[in-house]
Structure formats: C-alpha cells, structure tokens
Amino acid sequence: MPDIAPVFLSxxxxxxxxxxxxxxxxxxxxxxxxxxxxxxxxxxxxEDALKHICKxxxxxxxxxxxxVAGSLQLKPERAAGLLREMEQQGLVSYSSGDLQLTASGRSxxxxxxxxxxxxxxxxxxxxxxxxxxxHARAERREHLMTPAEADALATQLGNPTHDxxxxxxxxxxxxxxxxxGQPLAALKVGEPALLLHIEDEPENLYAQLVAAGLRVGMxxxxxEKNPQQVRFLANGEEHLLAPILAHQIEVLPEPEPExxxxxxxxxxxxxxxxxxxxxxxxxxxxxxxxxxxDLGFVAGTTVExxxxxxxxxxxxYRLRNTLIALHRQQAKLVMVKPxxxxxx
Numbered sequence: 001m002p003d004i005a006p007v008f009l010s011x012x013x014x015x016x017x018x019x020x021x022x023x024x025x026x027x028x029x030x031x032x033x034x035x036x037x038x039x040x041x042x043x044x045x046x047e048d049a050l051k052h053i054c055k056x057x058x059x060x061x062x063x064x065x066x067x068v069a070g071s072l073q074l075k076p077e078r079a080a081g082l083l084r085e086m087e088q089q090g091l092v093s094y095s096s097g098d099l100q101l102t103a104s105g106r107s108x109x110x111x112x113x114x115x116x117x118x119x120x121x122x123x124x125x126x127x128x129x130x131x132x133x134x135h136a137r138a139e140r141r142e143h144l145m146t147p148a149e150a151d152a153l154a155t156q157l158g159n160p161t162h163d164x165x166x167x168x169x170x171x172x173x174x175x176x177x178x179x180x181g182q183p184l185a186a187l188k189v190g191e192p193a194l195l196l197h198i199e200d201e202p203e204n205l206y207a208q209l210v211a212a213g214l215r216v217g218m219x220x221x222x223x224e225k226n227p228q229q230v231r232f233l234a235n236g237e238e239h240l241l242a243p244i245l246a247h248q249i250e251v252l253p254e255p256e257p258e259x260x261x262x263x264x265x266x267x268x269x270x271x272x273x274x275x276x277x278x279x280x281x282x283x284x285x286x287x288x289x290x291x292x293x294d295l296g297f298v299a300g301t302t303v304e305x306x307x308x309x310x311x312x313x314x315x316x317y318r319l320r321n322t323l324i325a326l327h328r329q330q331a332k333l334v335m336v337k338p339x340x341x342x343x344x
Contacts, residue, residue: 217282
C-alpha cells in the first residue's frame, strides 16, 4: 500500500498557503478589507465631528470635547483622541484655548452638511419614502457625495435654500445662513407664528413630532405654556407637547394676518359647502404634492364638499365635474377659503 502521508502533507501546505493568500492578498484579502473598513469608519467619524462643530458654531454655541463626544456617542477619551488626530491633520485648532475649525476643516464640514440637506430635499421631493426615513438615509449618503455631485444635485433640485426640516443649506461657496427662528416655547400666549424648523436629531424625538402631524410651514398659535406642557394650534389643530419635544421646534413670529389672508384647510368643511383653493400647504412635498396638483387642486379652483363615506373616511369632493376622494390627512394639505369670501 503506497504511503499517502506526503500527499496529505502537500494538500495541507497548499490549504495553508491559500488561506494566507486570502487573508493577506493586497487588494481583496481579509486584512486589506479590515483596514479599508477601519479607514472608512475613521473618515466618517471625522466628518461627523466636523459637521457637529459647524452646526454648533452656526447656532451661536461653543463646541467642546464633551459636545463632540455626546454627538458622536463616544467615550470622552476616544473623542479626545479623535480631536488630536484632526488637529494633526489641520482640521481643528485649540490655539485660542477653544475648539475651533480651521479653514479646511470648516470647508469639509460645510460640504457634509450641504450634501446631507440636499439629499433630504431629493428624498422629500423626488421619492415616495416616508418622512421618517429621510434623515437616516441622508446620514449615509452624505459621506459618499463629492462637492461636484452636490452641486449637480442642487442644480437638479432648483437650488433649494432650505431642507424639508427648515434647515438652511450651505451654498457651494461655503456660506451658511444663521438660524432665524426661536424656540416654540418662547412664543407669548396668543402670538401667531410660522413653524420654521423641526430638529431631526435625536431620531426618537423627531419621530414623535412627525407622528403628531407637525410639518415645516404650518401656521401656529400659542395657547398655553407651563413647565409641564406646551399647548398650541398648528394649522387649526390643537397639539399638546412636553417641553422636551417643544424644544425641538423653532418658529418665526409673524404679524396677525389680515382677514382676507386667513386660510383654512379643506378638511374643516362639511358636505354642501363650497370653497375656493388658495394653494397647497408648504408642508406638502414630493409625490403627494404632484398628485394633488394633477387632481386639480390648484389656486382658484372651486371645490364642493360632496359626501362623506359611511365610515367618515374618505370624503368625496367635486371639482371640474369630477368626484375625487381624499382622506382627512390629504384634505388638510389643501388650503382654501369659503367660496362666498372670494372676490368674483
């Protein structure tokens, strides 16, 4: 019987060599892939830190080691190491005793903010994705977009100045407008305002505001506020928020509208009433906006509330000799006036 041990030995050596090749192959080996993942993770952390510092400075606050650690969910010692690396790379400086961006660090940070907010505009206006998905998807995309790609996307979208949450979009030459709003709770009781911004971080608080139906562009009026709650109207509907949620909303106080400027939404009317469309709410975006326009809900169109379904949803509306059914949430996006109040 021939000795097969050398054969097994050769096969074992070959298997070991193949394993080593898979681990150490310069382009696609495990070691190379691990190094690549680590490099990407490090770059993402740097860019997230730059984004945080840029946004903190734009809001008039002072970025610190603790704020960077909290924003990136890092231990303070890990955040300190990250900032030391960024200082060595010329992205941040402690020269004055405060954490500050260098010119190159600010440019890089503003690009990430610009890419994020432009991508949110794209998701809101060009896709059917739910609002709660925009932020997380933009968080991933912002690290992949080059400045040239961001400029091309801005052109495609018509160069928007603000994202769907009301945040200003940095220009291609690095200009970021300061926040123009004030906290919702700063409104006086009875004071009217425009809902200007809804903070989309942290995600769990943002999700609660979206679920409550609050959108940028709504007309709000403060009804009551105390340390336990904030009660206000948004597009005519009452909302009650805990202070921590109200802090996520910024508004722009507006003068009391003239009587002929007051608009209501279509959902507030009952069968038999006729209204004239003033336009769609600013909070109506993307496919939903295009669908309502395609159905004929354009400024100047007369609409009759025809009938309610037995269950109360949807409601049938007659416009241009056509019956169209809308659910209440859709009807709230159509801003109208009673037809008798509209000049002929």
